[in-house]
Amino acid sequence: MKKILSFLALALAFTACQTEPVETVSNDGLVDVVLTVDAPELGVTRADNDGQNAKNSAFGAIDFLTDADWANYDLRYILEVYDANEDGTGTPIYRERMVNCLDKYAPTTFALRLVPNREYKFVVFADFVAEGNAELTEPADKLAIADLYYETADLRNVTAITTEQTWGAMNEVRDAYFITKNVHVSTGLNETLTLTRPFAKLRVIATDLDYIAGYSAPGYVEVTYKNEPIYKSFNAVNGKLNAEQMAGDELFYGYEVSKTIPYTAGYDEFSTNQTLFTDYLLAVEGEQTAVNFEMVVYESKGGREIHRQDFNTQIPIQRNHLTTIVGDLLTTQANITIEIDDNFVDEFVRGWGDDNTTKINVWNAGELNADGDYTFVVEGENDFEVTINAAAVENQKLAAGTYVLAEDAEDGEKLTFTVESLQANETTRALVDVEVIGGTMDVVVNGEEYAITLDLVLQFVEDKDVRHAIYTYEGPIAFGKVLDTPKVEAAVEGNVITLTWGAVADATSYTVSGVADMPVVTEETTYTFTGEYETEYTFTVVAVNDNLASQPYTVVATTDAAPVVETYKLYFHNVANWSKVYAHIWANQGEDLGLESVEWPGRELTETEELDGVTYYVFQLPAEATGKTVNVVFNDGAGTQTKDLAGVVEGNLFFDNYVEPVAPSDVVLYLQPNANWNVDGARFAAYFFGNGETWVDMTLVEGETNIYAVTVPAGFESVIFCRMNPGAAANNWNNKWNQTADLTVPTDGTNLYTVKENTWDNGGGEWSVYAPAVEPEEPTALATPVVEAAVEGNVVTLTWTAIENAAKYGITVGTEMPVFVEGTTYVFTGEYETEYTFNVVAVPADEETYAVSEAAVVTATTEAAPVVEPTYTTVAEFLAAAEDDTVYTLKGTITRVANTSYGNFDLTDETGTVYIYGLCSPEGAQKYWAESGAKLGDDIVIKTTRTSFNGDPQGKNAIFVELLPGTLAFYTVSTNAVDFTSAGGEQVVNVAAYNTDAAVTATSDNSTFAVNVDGYNVTISAAANELEEEVTGNIIIKVGDLAETVVKASLAAKPAAGVVEGGSSDFNTISDTNTSYVSGKTTAGWAYTNCAIFKGGTSDSSPAFKMIGDASNRALCMNGKTSAKGTITSPTITTGCGTLKFNYGLPFSDTKIKFTVDIIQNGEIVKTFTVDNSSATKLTKYSFEEAIDVAGEFQIVFKNLSPSNSTSNKDRTAIWDVEWTGMN
Incomplete structure (x- = not known):
C-alpha cells in the first residue's frame, strides 16, 4: 500500500x-x-x-x-x-x-x-x-x-x-x-x-x-x-x-x-x-x-x-x-x-489464480511425508508446506543441489510453494504483512540423512522492502509413514449433521474441524453436529496417532430448512344471531396453549371470514397450540352460552351455537287470537315446556285469515301461545307482547284454542275441534332414471334401470324434439368429437297418480374421427400406368433437382424414380418451387397425371400437397470423372449425403490413384505419369450401406519427347444438371454465365441428351436470349495451344448456331473464330478443330452471338469435350 x-x-x-x-x-x-x-x-x-x-x-x-x-x-x-x-x-x-x-x-x-x-x-x-x-x-x-x-x-x-x-x-x-x-x-x-x-x-x-x-x-x-x-x-x-x-x-x-x-x-x-x-x-x-x-x-x-x-x-x-x-x-x-x-500502487500477487493458503509467524523443522508427491511440512506456531514432485524423490533420485520454484522449474523437479502471505517479526520494525515472492531449496543427501535449507524471499507489502527468511532441517526422512485418509459421509436430518467414517488402521483418534468451537478430537468414528437451519457447513476429518496424521478429508453438508409449524384457527358460526360473541378458552392440565389468561366471558371475537357462503367469527391460535387440546365455551356475554366444547388442534376447528331442533310430533295445534291480539302486523309463536323448553313459530293456515298452526314437538305436553313483537325475529320472552295461560296439550281430540275476546294476557279461552280444508293430492313424480352413457366412435349408447310405474321414457338431445322409447336403452349417432347433452325422463302410464320424473341429465363427447391413412401410388405403379387423365397421389424423396424455376425434379421411393416436370401450387399455379420450400432430400406429396416425353414416362405439372421430413437416404457426388494431366496432382470429389449421418468411405482399384476421405470430401491424388500411355482406374465411393458410386479416374500419358502436353475442360466436375440458365465455375475455374447444365444419356429428355455421350459427361448450353447471352471462359492455361477442338450442338428445336471462339493473351484477342450454321439440325453433334499455334499462357472464350436476335430463350447452343494440345 x-x-x-x-x-x-x-x-x-x-x-x-x-x-x-x-x-x-x-x-x-x-x-x-x-x-x-x-x-x-x-x-x-x-x-x-x-x-x-x-x-x-x-x-x-x-x-x-x-x-x-x-x-x-x-x-x-x-x-x-x-x-x-x-x-x-x-x-x-x-x-x-x-x-x-x-x-x-x-x-x-x-x-x-x-x-x-x-x-x-x-x-x-x-x-x-x-x-x-x-x-x-x-x-x-x-x-x-x-x-x-x-x-x-x-x-x-x-x-x-x-x-x-x-x-x-x-x-x-x-x-x-x-x-x-x-x-x-x-x-x-x-x-x-x-x-x-x-x-x-x-x-x-x-x-x-x-x-x-x-x-x-x-x-x-x-x-x-x-x-x-x-x-x-x-x-x-x-x-x-x-x-x-x-x-x-x-x-x-x-x-x-x-x-x-x-x-x-x-x-x-x-x-x-x-x-x-x-x-x-x-x-x-x-x-x-x-x-x-x-x-x-x-x-x-x-x-x-x-x-x-x-x-x-x-x-x-x-x-x-x-x-x-x-x-x-x-x-x-x-x-x-x-x-x-485506489492508491495508484499495484499489489502484485505471485501465482495468479493459484489456490493459496495463508500462513503466519515463526517456523521450525519438519519432515517429508509420502503421499503421491512429497510434502515438506514446516511446523511451528502456524504450519506451511512445500511439495516436491514424487518422481524427483523416489529411490533417492533427489540429487544434491538447488531446486527452484515450480513456475521456473523443469517438469519432474518442481517445488511448489503453497504460501501466499505470512508475517515476519523483525526487531527493527513492527509486525507487518509481507508476501513470498520467490525462494530456493537446497537438498543434500547423505545416505538416509537429508540436510534441507529453505530460503524464502519475502517482500514487505507496505514499502516493498525485500528480506530473506531461511529455514533448515537435518535428519532422517521417513517415507511412506502417513495414515490412510478416512472416507467421511455426512447425513442430514433437520439442523443435525452426522459424520461417519470407517476406522483407519493405526489411528488413535480423529480431529474434526471446520466450524466454531473446533477442532474436536474424538476416538469414535462418528461425530454429530447441531447447527443453524438451512446453512452450509464444511468439515475436515484427519486420522491421527502420536506421530502421524492422514491427509484431511473434506465433506460439505447443508442443513434442512427449518420445519414449518402450522397454525390453525377456531371458527364459530353464530347461528343464533347473538349480538356479540365471546370465546372463553382454556388448556388441559399440564399443557400450554401460548395464550394469556382472560377472565369470563373471555375474548370478544370481531374478526370474520366467509367460507362456502357462511360467515364465521374467527380466532387465531398461536403455534404453541398446534397438536394440543383446546377447550372453549362460546357465549354472548349476557348469559347465553354453548356447552363446553373441545378439540385437538390438528387443523382448523369449527363450532356453532346451533341447537338441534326437537323432532316434531304428528299433533298440530291451532290458535285463533281475538281482535285485540290480531292487530299491528302481529305474529305468533308457541312456547312448549315440560320436557325442556323450545319456541316454535306459528304460521297462518292457508285459506284462513285468523287461524294459526303449529306442530307440537315430540315429548312436550305444555304450551303457551304468545303474540310476538313483529319487529323482532328472535323468539324469547323479551320479544313477547301477549300470552295465554299455561295450557296442556289436549288429548281429547280438540286442537283449536280460541282466545277470549276483549282480553290481553292470560284472559282465558276455550279448546274446540278444527278441521282445515284438505287440498287434493298432487300426482307423485316418478323416480328419476339413473342414466349411463357409453361412447364408441360417434355412437353414444344410453342405458338406465327400469323405473317402477313408468310406461316409456323420453329422451331429448340438446334442443331436439324428444324421442320416446319403451325400453331402457337408446342409441344415438352424432358427429365425431362433439359434446352432446341428453335429458331422460320417465313417463307414467297412470298420469292421475304419477307425474313425469325429473330429467336425468348426462353429457357425453364422441371420439375423434378415426384417422384414415392416405394411400399413395408407388413410383413403380405410376410408371406402369397408362397415359390418361387419371390423377395419382405420389409420395417420395426429392433426389435430384433439375430446374428451380418451374420445379423439375426426380421423385424416388422404394420402388423406383420418376421425373416430375413442373411443380404447381395447390390451386394449380406454375413455378411454385421456391414458395413450396422444397429442397433436395425432402419428402414431398404431389398429385399428377402420367405423361411421357420422348418415350420416357414422367409426371407433369404436379399439384403440391405437402412437404415432409426426408426419409430416403441417398447421396450425390460432385463429379463422376476426374482427369489428370500427366503431371498428376489432386482433385476433390464432394459428397453430399441426405437423410443419413453415415460415414463416407472410398477405395481405389488402381494404386496409381490414392484416396483420402475427410468428412464428406474425397481427395483423389496421382503422381506424375512416367509412362507414355494413359492410366485409368475406378474410385469406389460409398456412404454407409448405400449403393456404391464409381468415379472414373484417368492420368494422361507422359508426352513424347519434345511434345508439350495439352489439356481438356473439366465440365464433368459440375455435380448436377440444371435446366435453368445460371452462372458458376467448375473445379478448375471454367466460368460460365447464362448457361444451362446438361449431361449425356441413352435418350433425349432434358436435361439428358444422347449427342453429349454417357451420363457422366457434362455440357454447358449457352443461352441466345439477347438480354442474357451465354458465355464460357476458361481459366488461364499455361501449356500453350497447338490445336483446339470441341463438340457442339442444338439440344432444343432451334435452327441457328452462331458463336465466337476467342483466344486471348495478355488481355487481348490474338485469334478469333466464328462458328456459323443457320440451318443446323436439332440433337446433332457438330465438331470444331482448328490449329491455334499460340505459345505461353492463354484463355479460351466462347460467346453466343444470338443469331435470331430473340428476346426469349433461343439459339441455345451446347458445348462439350473441349480439348487442346500443348505448344512450346
Whole structure:
C-alpha cells in the first residue's frame, strides 16, 4: 500500500534551477509565507531512494525513473496565488507565478510575502520538462523553461501537447501533479501541500507469452480509443476538466514494444508476462467513468497480427487510480481480470489464480511425508508446506543441489510453494504483512540423512522492502509413514449433521474441524453436529496417532430448512344471531396453549371470514397450540352460552351455537287470537315446556285469515301461545307482547284454542275441534332414471334401470324434439368429437297418480374421427400406368433437382424414380418451387397425371400437397470423372449425403490413384505419369450401406519427347444438371454465365441428351436470349495451344448456331473464330478443330452471338469435350 507523507520545509538538496518573482509590494505589513510541496509517491525521503520501483508499470514517473533517466528530465513545480473565492475563471492576484525546477525528485519550497488576515487559494502544478542547464545566478529571463508534454501558460487551461514527437503511450514521464487549496494567512505560515494527479492511469498486461505458438514475441501495438470521450485539457485552479477532447489521430497510438523495454519489474519480472499498454488519461474529479478501446498486437510493425482485442465493455477509470487489465490477452478472451487500485500502487500477487493458503509467524523443522508427491511440512506456531514432485524423490533420485520454484522449474523437479502471505517479526520494525515472492531449496543427501535449507524471499507489502527468511532441517526422512485418509459421509436430518467414517488402521483418534468451537478430537468414528437451519457447513476429518496424521478429508453438508409449524384457527358460526360473541378458552392440565389468561366471558371475537357462503367469527391460535387440546365455551356475554366444547388442534376447528331442533310430533295445534291480539302486523309463536323448553313459530293456515298452526314437538305436553313483537325475529320472552295461560296439550281430540275476546294476557279461552280444508293430492313424480352413457366412435349408447310405474321414457338431445322409447336403452349417432347433452325422463302410464320424473341429465363427447391413412401410388405403379387423365397421389424423396424455376425434379421411393416436370401450387399455379420450400432430400406429396416425353414416362405439372421430413437416404457426388494431366496432382470429389449421418468411405482399384476421405470430401491424388500411355482406374465411393458410386479416374500419358502436353475442360466436375440458365465455375475455374447444365444419356429428355455421350459427361448450353447471352471462359492455361477442338450442338428445336471462339493473351484477342450454321439440325453433334499455334499462357472464350436476335430463350447452343494440345 502507498503512504502519502507530509514534509516540513526542507533545504533543496538537489536544486538545479530556481526562479524568484520580482517583489514590487512594500514590505511594510507583509508576512512571510513558506510553502512545502511534495509529490504523491512512496512515503520515504525520495532524494536517496527514488527508483526502487523502477521499470514497474504499476508506478508513476517518480518511482519509475532511474538515475540514468533523470539525466534527461527535470521536475518542474509551478505556483500561482489566487483569491480564495476564485472559481477558476479569474487571474492570479500575486503578480508573477513562481517556478522551481529540480533535476531529481525531492519536495520543494516556495517563500513569498503576503498581506495578512486574508484567505488565499494556492495552485501548484508539477510536470516533467527536458533537462535544463540554467544556473541560479543567471537572470530570470533566461530561466524560461519550455513546456514538454503540457501547455502551462495558463493554469486554468493546462492542455496536452499531442504532437507525434512528444506524445505517446508507454511514456511514464507524461505523469503530472497538482493541488488547489484555500489557506488563511494571519501572522505567518508554514504550510505543506501534497500534490495529487489529475489523471487515471490505464495499463494492459498479457500473461500468456508462453502460449502464442507459431508467433514471435509482440513487437508492435496499435491502440484506438472509441465511444467514450478522452479529455485533452483541465483547469488546475478548480480541478475540473475543460470541454476540449482528443479527436482524430489523437485517439490512436502505434508504438513498438519489447519484453525488456521499458518495463522489467512487477508483472514483467516473469517470462510469461508483458505490459503491452500504459496511458495517462485526464479523469473526472470524485467519480468513476469508463473508456473503450481496441488493441491490436503484431509481431513487428507491418508484421503478422498476433491477436486483436476489443475492450468494448465499460473499463473503469478514476482520478489518481490505477486500472489494470490482466489476463490471457494474446490467445483467448476467457481469462481477463480488471482491477482498479485506489492508491495508484499495484499489489502484485505471485501465482495468479493459484489456490493459496495463508500462513503466519515463526517456523521450525519438519519432515517429508509420502503421499503421491512429497510434502515438506514446516511446523511451528502456524504450519506451511512445500511439495516436491514424487518422481524427483523416489529411490533417492533427489540429487544434491538447488531446486527452484515450480513456475521456473523443469517438469519432474518442481517445488511448489503453497504460501501466499505470512508475517515476519523483525526487531527493527513492527509486525507487518509481507508476501513470498520467490525462494530456493537446497537438498543434500547423505545416505538416509537429508540436510534441507529453505530460503524464502519475502517482500514487505507496505514499502516493498525485500528480506530473506531461511529455514533448515537435518535428519532422517521417513517415507511412506502417513495414515490412510478416512472416507467421511455426512447425513442430514433437520439442523443435525452426522459424520461417519470407517476406522483407519493405526489411528488413535480423529480431529474434526471446520466450524466454531473446533477442532474436536474424538476416538469414535462418528461425530454429530447441531447447527443453524438451512446453512452450509464444511468439515475436515484427519486420522491421527502420536506421530502421524492422514491427509484431511473434506465433506460439505447443508442443513434442512427449518420445519414449518402450522397454525390453525377456531371458527364459530353464530347461528343464533347473538349480538356479540365471546370465546372463553382454556388448556388441559399440564399443557400450554401460548395464550394469556382472560377472565369470563373471555375474548370478544370481531374478526370474520366467509367460507362456502357462511360467515364465521374467527380466532387465531398461536403455534404453541398446534397438536394440543383446546377447550372453549362460546357465549354472548349476557348469559347465553354453548356447552363446553373441545378439540385437538390438528387443523382448523369449527363450532356453532346451533341447537338441534326437537323432532316434531304428528299433533298440530291451532290458535285463533281475538281482535285485540290480531292487530299491528302481529305474529305468533308457541312456547312448549315440560320436557325442556323450545319456541316454535306459528304460521297462518292457508285459506284462513285468523287461524294459526303449529306442530307440537315430540315429548312436550305444555304450551303457551304468545303474540310476538313483529319487529323482532328472535323468539324469547323479551320479544313477547301477549300470552295465554299455561295450557296442556289436549288429548281429547280438540286442537283449536280460541282466545277470549276483549282480553290481553292470560284472559282465558276455550279448546274446540278444527278441521282445515284438505287440498287434493298432487300426482307423485316418478323416480328419476339413473342414466349411463357409453361412447364408441360417434355412437353414444344410453342405458338406465327400469323405473317402477313408468310406461316409456323420453329422451331429448340438446334442443331436439324428444324421442320416446319403451325400453331402457337408446342409441344415438352424432358427429365425431362433439359434446352432446341428453335429458331422460320417465313417463307414467297412470298420469292421475304419477307425474313425469325429473330429467336425468348426462353429457357425453364422441371420439375423434378415426384417422384414415392416405394411400399413395408407388413410383413403380405410376410408371406402369397408362397415359390418361387419371390423377395419382405420389409420395417420395426429392433426389435430384433439375430446374428451380418451374420445379423439375426426380421423385424416388422404394420402388423406383420418376421425373416430375413442373411443380404447381395447390390451386394449380406454375413455378411454385421456391414458395413450396422444397429442397433436395425432402419428402414431398404431389398429385399428377402420367405423361411421357420422348418415350420416357414422367409426371407433369404436379399439384403440391405437402412437404415432409426426408426419409430416403441417398447421396450425390460432385463429379463422376476426374482427369489428370500427366503431371498428376489432386482433385476433390464432394459428397453430399441426405437423410443419413453415415460415414463416407472410398477405395481405389488402381494404386496409381490414392484416396483420402475427410468428412464428406474425397481427395483423389496421382503422381506424375512416367509412362507414355494413359492410366485409368475406378474410385469406389460409398456412404454407409448405400449403393456404391464409381468415379472414373484417368492420368494422361507422359508426352513424347519434345511434345508439350495439352489439356481438356473439366465440365464433368459440375455435380448436377440444371435446366435453368445460371452462372458458376467448375473445379478448375471454367466460368460460365447464362448457361444451362446438361449431361449425356441413352435418350433425349432434358436435361439428358444422347449427342453429349454417357451420363457422366457434362455440357454447358449457352443461352441466345439477347438480354442474357451465354458465355464460357476458361481459366488461364499455361501449356500453350497447338490445336483446339470441341463438340457442339442444338439440344432444343432451334435452327441457328452462331458463336465466337476467342483466344486471348495478355488481355487481348490474338485469334478469333466464328462458328456459323443457320440451318443446323436439332440433337446433332457438330465438331470444331482448328490449329491455334499460340505459345505461353492463354484463355479460351466462347460467346453466343444470338443469331435470331430473340428476346426469349433461343439459339441455345451446347458445348462439350473441349480439348487442346500443348505448344512450346
